[in-house]
Amino acid sequence: MRDVAIIGVGMIPFGRRDEDTLVDMLAYASLKALDDAGVEAVDAVYVANMGGGILQHQTAVASALVDRLSLLPAAADLVENGPASGGSAIKNGVLAVASGYYDVVLVAGGEKMREVSGWRATDFVATLTHPEVEYPYGITLPGMAGMFTQLYMEKYGVTREMLVEISLKNQHMGALNPYAHVEMLITREGILDSPHAVVNNPPAATPLHLYDLCPVSDGAAAVILCPLERVKELSKNVPVIVAGFGQATDTHTLAERDDPTDLKAVTLAAQQAFERAKMKPEDISVAELHDAFTILEIAESEHVGFFKKGEGGKAVLEGKTRLGGQIPINMSGGLKARGHPVGATGVAQVVELTWQLRHELPKERQVKGAKAGFSINFGGFGNNVVAFVLKRGEK
Template sequence: MTEVRVAGVGLTEFGEEPSRTGRDLFGAASTEAFADADVPRADIESVRYGNFMGELSERQGHQGPLMAEAAGVRAPSTRYESACASSGAALRSAVKDIRNNEEDVILVGGAERMTNLGTAGATEALAIAADELWEVRSGMTFPGAYALMAKAYFDEYGGDRTDLAHVAVKNHDHAMGNEHAQYQRRIDVSDVLEAPPVSEPLGLYDSCPISDGASALVLVSDEYAEENGVDAPVAITGTGQGGDDMALQDRKYLARTPASNRAAEEAYADAGIGPDDVDFAEVHDCFTIAEVLALESLGFYEVGEGIGAARRGETTAEGDVPVNLSGGLKAKGHPVGATGTSQVAEITELLRGDHVNSDAVADAEVGLAHNAGGTVASCLVHVMEVVA
């Protein structure tokens, strides 16, 4: 089977840039990816682009061809939407087509412009990733939804706000020096516990920020890399996708995320590995409790045991399985359409040894990206390995 290599990665800084359009952001990330890959734009056979709220934040639909133009590419282009997992879904599509020998060179990525809406507007826009009939109309927002999940976890398995605070502290530590991160400042447990509440038991520092930004990857087949002398030592060796009921009220569990279980199981089987083989991971920590749920669904911890991982130091840069060495969504930022492929870009740099935190995983060979949509009604997992 054809192997999918990551030839180049590109990221904008994540943060508050309300005057920059989505096309400007994606064009910048794409330019960086092409420079990193040393692959000509003329060789791109298609563009796969992830975006969630473009119609609301920019009054712009039909973004596929627009973003191909912004990237300087004349090739068919399609937009993918799966809430916060939009570019993860775009990536899975690209991986499968290269493997099936449909194409050899694909530009895949995503972008989101959010801060121009303001906090209230962005919160309202994000809310449409929930069930409009049964959740949105009742006033549900994602801070409220994840607060319900956190309360359910505490009730069923134990743990407390201090455990979650250690997740936030860890990810802020990891973001230090990451030039792409929105928040490059350290916090301590007391900062988290004393911060204003957002939705009990979650406070301000339990929540990811509203962000603008873009990410892009140039993917190539191993045959193309060999024939064209492209140095691409990192491959995507496993891909998986899972789903769950949209509304929380319809789910069997509030304190588990079966969509992540299903996506992980498929990705592990595809790559021929298990969770014990993963050296580090980037997981979807839109709220601190989301990281805990991801750790358990990915098989790194048994159900009910992930809550203390950060507090025990097991998921820090010095731990057994470092998690979110980029800073995660919590500190790096979360421009939702860009997040999935930004995780893969960070893992690629970590595996290549050219990331600010590469020393923490100097001998690593396997990384994992976990990208979730909504309250994990959708999930994409990708396994990445050093292959040459």
């Protein structure tokens, strides 16, 4: 197997992109990645998208993108793996290059969720739940997250203050990120301490409140992969090496898990990624975790080994996950502020880490001297998780 490098990345600002179609967004991000890499042709295209068939009534999006970009006759595949579609698509691209079958691969992830109401978008995401024992009873992902949070609070002592601290941190970072959907600063007074916070930050899925949830967003992101051995020939960028990846699944229904607070797929995916990279959690300079709900940033930080169980929330309060802390997490603003166009998210995480490892971000978001990055793309409610370990290569 060959080592695989990321030689180009691109992203478009997340938000409400009413004027753009799904394929428009994918094309814009892809063109940016192609320009960034300095390549004009690719062997294959993998597109991550969860909802085109449901929300846009459009299928075969990968074929449409290849044609839009005049990349014919590149091979094209659509990867639908729920909110982990982005991570899955990159994994498939990495395998294709590592195997030696393809040399230059474009992976693009995108989602257009804002053309439907928030209810319909929430219902669309809920189609990943079990169709017989969960969905018919009205469960949604925020509902699952609320129950998970309650259990996690009871078992590990996570407090509301810890969750609020994550909201503040991630919205602060989002306000510094021009690609973020939510660029609005919030204050602890406004969402917790003031008596007016009862309206500003109402319960959404108890004990989660409005500011514990990511927004519903439109957006797209893309990466260009190639064999490490061809980096110097193909691109002038500092390569970012896909040092390891992992993927694991868990039970479809939450009720079938021995301990619903144990995110086994997160642990397993992270272990695989670290083993393949021959690295440990303490080797990571910066991480992008899947904080669709604030509780997940804490839970994932513990399950992947950055902190012991029960320590992740305290670490947040102690500033260990802020810029300059022990392990800066979600310097992009995370899903919480950058937004969560589900098919784009896993790709956007890797784009952000690539910028971090190429040391290209402004200092208020750049982890100084970052050498290795880590991401968790969390599908379902932890029933399909993709992890990546990336490291800065030599120019």
